[in-house]
Amino acid sequence: MIDVGIPNFQGWQATIIHRSDENTQRLERQLQRLGVAARLIALDVSAVELRRQSTHIVFFDVDNGYDGMLPWTVGEAPVPLIALIGSEAPGRLAWLVAQNPDAFLQKPIQSSGVYAALTIATQAKAARTRVRDEMARLREKLAARPLVVRAVIELMAEGLDAETAHAALRRRAMTARRSIEHEAALMLAASSSSKARRA
Structure with missing residues (x-):
């Protein structure tokens, strides 16, 4: 009630x-x-x-x-x-x-x-x-799901299976007290910046 x-x-x-x-x-x-x-x-x-x-x-x-x-x-x-x-x-x-x-x-x-x-x-x-x-909020979260998928794929490129990569991303988000979508965006931005410096 x-x-x-x-x-x-x-x-x-x-x-x-x-x-x-x-x-x-x-x-x-x-x-x-x-x-x-x-x-x-x-x-x-x-x-x-x-x-x-x-x-x-x-x-x-x-x-x-x-x-x-x-x-x-x-x-x-x-x-x-x-x-x-x-x-x-x-x-x-x-x-x-x-x-x-x-x-x-x-x-x-x-x-x-x-x-x-x-x-x-x-x-x-x-x-x-x-x-x-x-x-x-849910629309925002749904719109950010491709970032999560890309972040998981990037972690898989380091030798993790899909489930472990997703769990690692979730752990990072929880540790930083951010949503998994926000953590994925930050991770991809950092990765992109790192790749640009190496190029």
Whole structure:
């Protein structure tokens, strides 16, 4: 079980992309009770405003939303996104799903649900960020695998079999407290430099 603790949003800044109405008024009141300052911006200037202002979380209107309303590539928002949805029309739901929000609130906004949406959105965003970072790390590692193969081949040229050469490279990396990929790159660079001096 993941321990999320009791989230505290005191001092946060929220941006609400929605026309002013009873829903936004209720949402602003609930956010204020949680210590979150809210800023309402119009749908037609949202992308421009979001680029200029800092915010901790974004609430956005699905019913009147449009492509390009949010300035980020889908899934790349730097903050958690909470969708505000009233219509269950298939086109609106398809657009909602395409925005990849971290949580949603059903309209009309009620006095309950805002804290839960904030908590779910921040946890989902944190989890998504961890997965993205891990994928980037694995891609980097995968891209460096040819260096490991070349380093093992170079060690094999010194008379070691493949398994022993790989174990020797791993040992060197562990001793130096580096990844095997980093150690392979350093070994190949040193070897290349040494060969250049001999030539």
